[in-house]
Each structure stands twice: as structure tokens, then as C-alpha cells.
Amino acid sequence: xxxxxxxxxxxxxxxxxxxxxxxxxxxxxxxxxxxxxxxxxxxxxxxxxxxxxxxxxxxxxxxxxxxxxxxxxxxxxxxxxxxxxxxxxxxxxxxxxxxxxxxxxxxxxxxxxxxxxxxxxxxxxxxxxxxxxxxxxxxxxxxxxxxxxxxxxxxxxxxxxxxxxxxxxxxxxxxxxxxxxxxxxxxxxxxxxxxxxxxxxxxxxxxxxxxxxxxxxxxxxxxxxxxxxxxxxxxxxxxxxxxxxxxxxxxxxxxxxxxxxxxxxxxxxxxxxxxxxxxxxxxxxxxxxxxxxxxxxxxxxxxxxxxxxxxxxxxxxxxxxxxxxxxxx
Amino acid sequence: xxxxxxxxxxxxxxxxxxxxxxxxxxxxxxxxxxxxxxxxxxxxxxxxxxxxxxxxxxxxxxxxxxxxxxxxxxxxxxxxxxxxxxxxxxxxxxxxxxxxxxxxxxxxxxxxxxxxxxxxxxxxxxxxxxxxxxxxxxxxxxxxxxxxxxxxxxxxxxxxxxxxxxxxxxxxxxxxxxxxxxxxxxxxxxxxxxxxxxxxxxxxxxxxxxxxxxxxxxxxxxxxxxxxxxxxxxxxxxxxxxxxxxxxxxxxxxxxxxxxxxxxxxxxxxxxxxxxxxxxxxxxxxxxxxxxxxxxxxxxxxxxxxxxxxxxxxxxxxxxxxxxxxxxx
Numbered sequence: 001x002x003x004x005x006x007x008x009x010x011x012x013x014x015x016x017x018x019x020x021x022x023x024x025x026x027x028x029x030x031x032x033x034x035x036x037x038x039x040x041x042x043x044x045x046x047x048x049x050x051x052x053x054x055x056x057x058x059x060x061x062x063x064x065x066x067x068x069x070x071x072x073x074x075x076x077x078x079x080x081x082x083x084x085x086x087x088x089x090x091x092x093x094x095x096x097x098x099x100x101x102x103x104x105x106x107x108x109x110x111x112x113x114x115x116x117x118x119x120x121x122x123x124x125x126x127x128x129x130x131x132x133x134x135x136x137x138x139x140x141x142x143x144x145x146x147x148x149x150x151x152x153x154x155x156x157x158x159x160x161x162x163x164x165x166x167x168x169x170x171x172x173x174x175x176x177x178x179x180x181x182x183x184x185x186x187x188x189x190x191x192x193x194x195x196x197x198x199x200x201x202x203x204x205x206x207x208x209x210x211x212x213x214x215x216x217x218x219x220x221x222x223x224x225x226x227x228x229x230x231x232x233x234x235x236x237x238x239x240x241x242x243x244x245x246x247x248x249x250x251x252x253x254x255x256x257x258x259x260x261x262x263x264x265x266x267x268x269x270x271x272x273x274x275x276x277x278x279x280x281x282x283x284x285x286x287x288x289x290x291x292x293x294x295x296x297x298x299x300x301x302x303x304x305x306x307x308x309x310x311x312x313x314x315x316x317x318x319x320x321x322x323x324x325x326x327x328x329x
Numbered sequence: 330x331x332x333x334x335x336x337x338x339x340x341x342x343x344x345x346x347x348x349x350x351x352x353x354x355x356x357x358x359x360x361x362x363x364x365x366x367x368x369x370x371x372x373x374x375x376x377x378x379x380x381x382x383x384x385x386x387x388x389x390x391x392x393x394x395x396x397x398x399x400x401x402x403x404x405x406x407x408x409x410x411x412x413x414x415x416x417x418x419x420x421x422x423x424x425x426x427x428x429x430x431x432x433x434x435x436x437x438x439x440x441x442x443x444x445x446x447x448x449x450x451x452x453x454x455x456x457x458x459x460x461x462x463x464x465x466x467x468x469x470x471x472x473x474x475x476x477x478x479x480x481x482x483x484x485x486x487x488x489x490x491x492x493x494x495x496x497x498x499x500x501x502x503x504x505x506x507x508x509x510x511x512x513x514x515x516x517x518x519x520x521x522x523x524x525x526x527x528x529x530x531x532x533x534x535x536x537x538x539x540x541x542x543x544x545x546x547x548x549x550x551x552x553x554x555x556x557x558x559x560x561x562x563x564x565x566x567x568x569x570x571x572x573x574x575x576x577x578x579x580x581x582x583x584x585x586x587x588x589x590x591x592x593x594x595x596x597x598x599x600x601x602x603x604x605x606x607x608x609x610x611x612x613x614x615x616x617x618x619x620x621x622x623x624x625x626x627x628x629x630x631x632x633x634x635x636x637x638x639x640x641x642x643x644x645x646x647x648x649x650x651x652x653x654x655x656x657x658x
Contacts, residue, residue, distance in 0.1 A: 039464045072406040081401045093445045095422045116422045135372040251610055281580055283612030
């Protein structure tokens, strides 16, 4: 028969709490010698921390799901890292699931994570209200990160950055630097409210500029969109400024402009959004609005786990953005 | 009382397998109408796919752990994506845990994931044999990805790229382009065998060059190491070629060289390793050896899950690398 934690603690001459910490991997503050001794004892005794049986009893798995478009898009790993670092403090594990912003995959992810009995979900950038429907989500608490749309559903917390303000600031910066014809390239959000576009439009209107649809291109949050957008816009218009919905778009736009022989920032000034890790290594280094991705992940995990474990209420929290001025605009 | 899958299938007029697929999120090939109908029925019935109880019965959680240094290092998200895409096909979830290559955090991750009853583990780039010890790992099957060191442990599969060959090819390329003084900047692996360094040394010796320790700098696989390495080496030596242990190092080196007024590739030619997504956007675009990170993740997950579910043997598999010639060298 397997030994109990109590028996193991007696044999090791330590407290039950210490044995528990070691078997549950929350042992960073326990000395290496003690850790090693307890591990050997646990191993030889055949003791297994049975999370499954524990979960069945408590109806909890101490696991949260992280639903995101694509972990290989450089904005999301920072959020993921923040979530995991915070979750670990509370002894929670994080399961991730990529959706590619595809409706069917998104619904499958949710069903899949529910079948794994996650205690809560963190979403990034889903573009639909419908995923929060009762039949899909059930009663699982949800925190959304980096998601612009409004929702009236209860049981949903929010961590976000004011993207309208960020893009408004980016556009104003270009106007103040003397740009006359400022283009906008971003993702096509369909029926969803597009806060980034609204920020661009607000700045233009405030400075009495006309909004020209020939200088606007929307597709996805990726490099191809930036590349195609520049090709399309520059065929028709002579622009001298460009506001991008994220840094990947800016990256593709810079590529297309460089190939076309344009000089940045002399001919065209560019501002991005996110400050992904390589933004400073682009040529020229990208002026962009930094979102605190790591902090967003941490805050989301903290809110969700405190709700799960202590019943603390979910809430909305805005985190600040910050302009990083480099050479592109 | 909750309804059974069978009752639900009868009510929905579909097979039990179809209901099962929907509740377990493996429903991408089922029509939207059917999916919606089943979800509504399942929700109104109060049925819950109880993975916990199922796991207790089968002693399986259909979950694998992914232990990695840092998801925000751009090489790893591609591996993570490959793992998750493949795992999802088999109905397996992926829990990830970042170690920062820190020994204590690494051991904590393993204990933590074991406490979550993962059915198997995928490791990337751990630098120690000791993590595969019996008392730490127990009988959990392991697949290592992108890890150079040899191990004699059973129950360990391997997916790897021949990094010695890759760095050998990179060095030979610079020699053939006329570089006389080729430096090497990489991570310091301590007591572990350094295949990358061996590839560099092998190429120099084959072409009768002397290996000069003043042209070698080792610290971490990050940009700072590249930056510091260049500062240190260029204070003493006049180099005309540089081989980097990964693309982050090359990124930092390019930064330091540009600030120092060196021209790439005219003054110094540079080759990296990995082909991270932004390598082509560096200035100049980086010549590098591509590792198939996504495929490595997929292959590792496939091997591990087939071992867990069908008892298929673990094995070692080498995946091919590929030189991506751009402007830096």
C-alpha cells in the first residue's frame, strides 16, 4: 500500500507541508539537500500525488486553459509567459490551444478544454461575442485579454489596453511631424467594433483631414497584410505616413516600401503597435506603441485564479501603453 | 441524474461517436448544424464529459507536459505550435512550463507536471543528464527535442537536428567566401558536450586554420551574448567572419557591429542558426541555417503520444537542416 504524506513527513523528519510542496513542485524555497532527500523517499515509497483523485473530490483540476490565435505570432508568447509565471505561483497548470482565429477551431478548442475539466479560461483576441454563449462556455469563468469588443456576459473579466487611444496617439504623432497623407493598414474585424480604426479616424478628423478609403487596407494581423496593403495603396496614392494595426503589419509594409525604393522615414514615416521583441532590430528600427503583453498575461491569470480559488469577483482592468520612439516615424 | 452519451445520441439522432467527438472538441469535420444541435442538447441535459473520473479509471489524463526554457524566446513557439497541433489530433492536451534553464525551476516543473498526472513529457534544451533521474522523472516517458547531449536512459525518445553539421557548414561557407579570421559566439554549456563548437572547430581544422580562443565567446543563447561577444572580440582581434550559435546571438552581434561602423557583409560576414521568423527582416537579412522547429514539435508529440496510447517504441530521429542564404554572409 502507498504511504500517506504524513508517514513520509515523519520518515523525512520534516513537516507535511514541506513534503507536499516537494511533490507538487512548489519547492523553490526548500534547500537542495532537503528536496533531494524527500524526492528519493517519495520515489522509493511509491507515493504518487494523485491530482486526478483529488480533482474528482474537489471538482477542480487546478488547471486553466489559454485559448489564443497562434503561439508562433510573436505577440502571444509574452502573454503566455506571463500567464504561466503567475499560474505557477498558485499551483495552477496552463493548457494552451491555438485557434488561428478560425470559428470552428475556436469552438473545438473550448469543447476540448472543457472536456479536460479546466477550472477557467483565458482568451486572447477572439473576434466573436458568440463564443461566450452558454452552450459553449457553460459556467466556466473567463478572462479576456487584448480583446476590444464589448460583452454583456457575466462571469467574464477583462484585461486590456486602450488600442483606440494608442492608434490615436500614433496618428497624431505623424500629423505633428508634418505628414499630410496618412494611410492605415490593419486587420479586417468584420462586424466587430474596430477600436484601432476609430483611433485613426478620430485623429484625422480632429486635425480636419479627410478620411480617404483609398488609403485604408484591412486584412489580417500579419506581414502579408502590410506588404499587400502598401502595394495596393501606393499604386493609387502618394502617402507620406503609415499607421499599422500591429508590428507584423509594419514589418511587411517596411519590406514592401524598401523593395519599392522608398526611404523611411524621409519619404514615409511609420508607426506600429505592440513592440514585439524584434521591432527595434528592423531597418529602420520601428517606432511603435508598446503593449505590456507579459503584464497582461500575469494580471489575467491572477484575476482568474483568485476568482476560482477564493470566489473574488472578476473585473475589467486597463493597462497603460507606451510610445517607443525609434527611427521609423 | 445526468444523461449518458448513449441517451444523448438517441435524442440527437446521431451515433455515440458523433456525440463523443463534439463533447471532446474533435468535431472539425462535423457539420455546423449538427455540432450546434448536439451542443445545445448536451448543455440542456447537464451532461459533462468527466475527464477526471475517466482519468482515474484509466490512470491516464491524455495530457502531455512541455518543459522548455522560455516560450518568449522566438525559437520555442514554433515547436510549441507543432506539439499542440499534433496532440490535438489525438485528443491530447498540452501543459507548458518555463524553466529559464534554471536547475531548480526545471526540477520544480517536473514535479509540478507529475503532480498534474501528465502521461508524458517533452523537453527542449535541458542541459543536464540529471533531470532524467529515476527519482525525478519516475516512469513517465520522455521525448527530448533540440537537445545535444547523449543519454543512456531508456524511456527517452529524441528528435534532433545535427547542429554540429549545421555549424560546420556555416563555417565552411565563410571560409569558401574568403574569410580569414572567423569568430564563434554561442552559449556556454558547461560540462555538456558542445556540438556547435565542435562543428566550428572541425571546419577550421579541415582548412588548416588555427583555432584562436580570443575569437571565441560563450555565454547565453540571447542577443546580449552576441552584443557583448562582438565588443570583447573586436577589442582584441580583427575578424572578417562570424558564426553564431543561434539567430538571437547573430541579432545582437549585428547590432554591435552596426553601432561600431562595420559593414555587413563587406567587412564581416555573418551566419546564424535557427531561421527565426524575423531573421529575414534584419539589416542585412541574415544568412542562417534553418531548423524545422514546427516539424520537430510535431514529430516529438506524435512519437510520445503513440508510445503512450499504443505502446509503440520511442526512437531517435534526425531532421534535416537547410541553409537559407541571404545578404549577411
